[in-house]
Amino acid sequence: xxxxxxxxxxxxxxxxxxxxxxxxxxxxxxxxxxxxxxxxxxxxxxxxxxxxxxxxxxxxxxxxxxxxxxxxxxxxxxxxxxxxxxxxxxxxxxxxxxxxxxxxxxxxxxxxxxxxxxxxxxxxxxxxxxxxxxxxxxxxxxxxxxxxxxxxxxxxxxxxxxxxxxxxxxxxxxxxxxxxxxxxxxxxxxxxxxxxxxxxxxxxxxxxx
Amino acid sequence: xxxxxxxxxxxxxxxxxxxxxxxxxxxxxxxxxxxxxxxxxxxxxxxxxxxxxxxxxxxxxxxxxxxxxxxxxxxxxxxxxxxxxxxxxxxxxxxxxxxxxxxxxxxxxxxxxxxxxxxxxxxxxxxxxxxxxxxxxxxxxxxxxxxxxxxxxxxxxxxxxxxxxxxxxxxxxxxxxxxxxxxxxxxxxxxxxxxxxxxxxxxxxxxxx
Numbered sequence: 001x002x003x004x005x006x007x008x009x010x011x012x013x014x015x016x017x018x019x020x021x022x023x024x025x026x027x028x029x030x031x032x033x034x035x036x037x038x039x040x041x042x043x044x045x046x047x048x049x050x051x052x053x054x055x056x057x058x059x060x061x062x063x064x065x066x067x068x069x070x071x072x073x074x075x076x077x078x079x080x081x082x083x084x085x086x087x088x089x090x091x092x093x094x095x096x097x098x099x100x101x102x103x104x105x106x107x108x109x110x111x112x113x114x115x116x117x118x119x120x121x122x123x124x125x126x127x128x129x130x131x132x133x134x135x136x137x138x139x140x141x142x143x144x145x146x147x148x149x150x151x152x153x154x155x156x157x158x159x160x161x162x163x164x165x166x167x168x169x170x171x172x173x174x175x176x177x178x179x180x181x182x183x184x185x186x187x188x189x190x191x192x193x194x195x196x197x198x199x200x201x202x203x204x205x206x207x208x209x
Numbered sequence: 210x211x212x213x214x215x216x217x218x219x220x221x222x223x224x225x226x227x228x229x230x231x232x233x234x235x236x237x238x239x240x241x242x243x244x245x246x247x248x249x250x251x252x253x254x255x256x257x258x259x260x261x262x263x264x265x266x267x268x269x270x271x272x273x274x275x276x277x278x279x280x281x282x283x284x285x286x287x288x289x290x291x292x293x294x295x296x297x298x299x300x301x302x303x304x305x306x307x308x309x310x311x312x313x314x315x316x317x318x319x320x321x322x323x324x325x326x327x328x329x330x331x332x333x334x335x336x337x338x339x340x341x342x343x344x345x346x347x348x349x350x351x352x353x354x355x356x357x358x359x360x361x362x363x364x365x366x367x368x369x370x371x372x373x374x375x376x377x378x379x380x381x382x383x384x385x386x387x388x389x390x391x392x393x394x395x396x397x398x399x400x401x402x403x404x405x406x407x408x409x410x411x412x413x414x415x416x417x418x
Contacts, residue, residue: 090405115335122331126324156377157401164373168365192366196299197406 007070011103014052016042018062019110025060026116030124060117060124063131071099072139080146089155093162094190098183101170108174136163165189216279220312223261225251227271228319234269235325239333269326269333272340280308281348289355298364302371303399307392310379317383345372374398 020042024033035056039049053059075096079086086092118125140155149155169186176185229251233242244265248258262268284305288295295301327334349364358364378395385394 115338119331119334122328122334125328125331125334129324153397154401154404157374157398158405160373160377161370161402161405164369165366168369188362189366192363193370194406195363196367196370197403 004070008103011069011071011100012105013042013044013048015104015106017044017049017052017059019106019113021056021059022062022110022113022117025124026113026120030056030060030121057124057127060121061128061131063128063135069100071096071103072142076142076146079143080148083147086147089158090162090190090194093158094186097162097166097186101166101182101186106170106174111174136160161193165193213279217312220278220280220309221314222251222253222257224313224315226253226258226261226268228315228322230265230268231271231319231322231326234333235322235329239265239269239330266333266336269330270337270340272337272344278309280305280312281351285351285355288352289357292356295356298367299371299399299403302367303395306371306375306395310375310391310395315379315383320383345369370402374402 017038020038024038024041035046035049038056038059039046049059075092078092079089118128136159140152140159143159144150144152144155147155166186169182169189172185172189173180173182226247229247233247233250244255244258247265247268248255258268284301287301288298327337345368349361349368352368353359353361353364356364375395378391378398381394381398382389382391
């Protein structure tokens, strides 16, 4: 599930537009800058901007089309096989998350700009919650369709718990004392989750020799 | 880990103050009502209010002292025994979450008031994020201390994944089509997480008879 050059460039361009849109919103408010200024600062044309986002607001929200990446397409294709031929879902999710993270390379100041943009334009908060939720629902629906699953519950549980592990890993990556690759941080946390949710050990009926 | 009458009443009073403070903030803003008005509407004295919260803002945030309940004390006491005498951590967390939920009985309009209060007073957003994070850290530290654990990572992973399951369960409870007790909803989602993170089945070396 490696991204080719075009796929990586698209994710990076998209991430750069979102980061800059949030930065400008945090400093100047939504009406304090134009799409043209945003494009100039990122170094893309207006036409490129509209390939990714329909409006300035949607760039700040940064969620529309976020799932339409080659990475997600490959992930869904890998799930669309006979259940016994699939890897455990968590393992495939780990690969997608690492690929996205590495292409987008978020920084601590990106995170501060995100919070700052919501504080400057509080009307975006409800939109952010709504669009985050509908993007999650769309991902759940696409994954269920790929896997041929009628029951959404196991997939929904997988996505929300996995997202929690990704958020925790990003936080450690951005604010942790040590310099550790994101991939290692995430894998370590997934291992811890496996231990947490491990089934109870069955009691031995006879003492071991 | 059952709550006695006093413990339940305290959780309910606290929840009522938070819900009303958010409702008033969403409608009138932080300066649009007094602590006295809030107390009158909930039916408690100012003195009772200050037993729970130091300021009006902290009632809206609803996080200070949220962990100082008899329920959490009992939970921590149950973890402060020899590791082999403990139940799986997730099972104990399930009991605490159900106890809290049943004492606090959140409604869909409580959730709408929460979002509304943040939109009306955006300066509270950063405070909400900070206080949520520090409450979580305090809970993690207390649990680690009770268990005598030096490594916080497994506990941190437990808390963030479990919180994700609780949020998902509250959402289903408040917005789901069917009327199902919260306890059943949460337990079903924890079961799904166990399956998700289950270790790989080991391959049989010989066919079963």
